[in-house]
Amino acid sequence: MAEKFTIIIEEGEDGYLISEVVGLPGCHTQAKTRDELIKRTKEAIELYLMENKPETIKTKFLGLEQLEITGRIETNS
Numbered sequence: 001m002a003e004k005f006t007i008i009i010e011e012g013e014d015g016y017l018i019s020e021v022v023g024l025p026g027c028h029t030q031a032k033t034r035d036e037l038i039k040r041t042k043e044a045i046e047l048y049l050m051e052n053k054p055e056t057i058k059t060k061f062l063g064l065e066q067l068e069i070t071g072r073i074e075t076n077s
Contacts, residue, residue: 006061007041009034022061024048 006022017034019041021027027048031037 005045008064009037019044021045021048024052 005024008020008022010018010020012018012030016030016032017037018030019028019037021041021044024045027044029037029040029044031040
């Protein structure tokens with residue numbers, strides 16, 4: 001039976017795409033294209049699982065949101 005993993009994909013300042021696997025601490029990779037990123041992420045997951053025995057992930061992915069903060073709150077020290 002195939003396992004499903006949730007990944008977060010971001011674009012770095014250098015233009016590379018970066019993936020992070022939710023629930024597998026330290027499991028991440030980068031690539032120039034999305035196709036290459038997905039391939040490398042699958043490889044990273046396989047290697048991670050060979051070296052680590054993670055506990056069953058008991059969360060369900062619901063979505064991502066971006067929040068925009070227009071101003072900073074000033075504090076007096």
